[in-house]
Amino acid sequence: MDTQDKDARLARAYHKMVSRVRSLVGEEESKDEPEVSKGIEAAKQKAVETGELSQEEADRLGEYLRRDLEDAARYLSDTGKALSDWLMLDLELIEEQLLDAFSQVADKTRFELALWAEQARHAQDYQTGEIIGIGTFACLHCGERLHFHQASPLPPCPKCHHTLFQRLKRSEERS
Template sequence: MDPKQRRDPVDRMVDAYEAMLERVDGMLESAGKSTLPALQKSLEAAREKAVELDELTREEAERIAGYLERDMQDAAHFLADTGEEFRDWLHFDIKLIEERMLGMCANVADRTRLELDRLARQASAAASRYHSGEITGPGTLVCEGCGETISFHQAGQIPVCPRYRGRRFTRRL
């Protein structure tokens, strides 16, 4: 059996999220001034690279790219609305977060925040919902059913709410 097939599927998806974020960050860095089209091209290229390297199926790569885009839209919206720093969006002490992950997320979110803010305002409230079973980056999610919070110090799979058993969450702002 191929070692990739023996890996836990959730671990594979979390690793893919982080790898795709790293690729997007690298592409945006080399692109210079970032715009929404540059972010979309970078996400598309990172998605295709994951499929090309046989890290993910096309369907899995589409899903991970969607999760990344959702997280970056949330971060950009928060930064534009509040004027606060990226670490405030995460609601964590920076020492608890892997520096590499924090740097990549902040870099992508900061360079795209104005255009993504416009896009985020147009998106419906349902588009920014987080659901159990999905993958998300660092931050704190709040159960829509009971207000219970779940904190992610790194990318991970969203569980059902431990208190309410709810499956829908929003990011704590």
């Protein structure tokens, strides 16, 4: 399988994982562990059981999803603004099913954010090769912005070829 096929398969798996987490959140009555964390673990397990992903791929995508949800939830909690401000994208351009699933899980995550606060501090940077969710990312070297309307692998910066990025929020947008 070539790199493009693998990247497309991982992006589809990320999308499916978001949908699975959305459907699983709220089903569990136990509050011993955050519901979103349980949902991510269950979605990872399902992806491995069905042969969609290897355990390593599922673990990696699970961490990418956890990072995206923590970042979105922190933004929603800290600013009280809409998810569209966090994404810095026109919501009409985003696949409706993915946006709906991500929005519902991010909103649920907002209430669990306190449990993830320490982990979230270390989840700010994004590296080339990671599967990222929808949003706008800036190269930490040159500031070049990349806009994503669906889950995709993060490529090297097209301008300077560096590999570290940060997700931008509307409040961080530069003129």
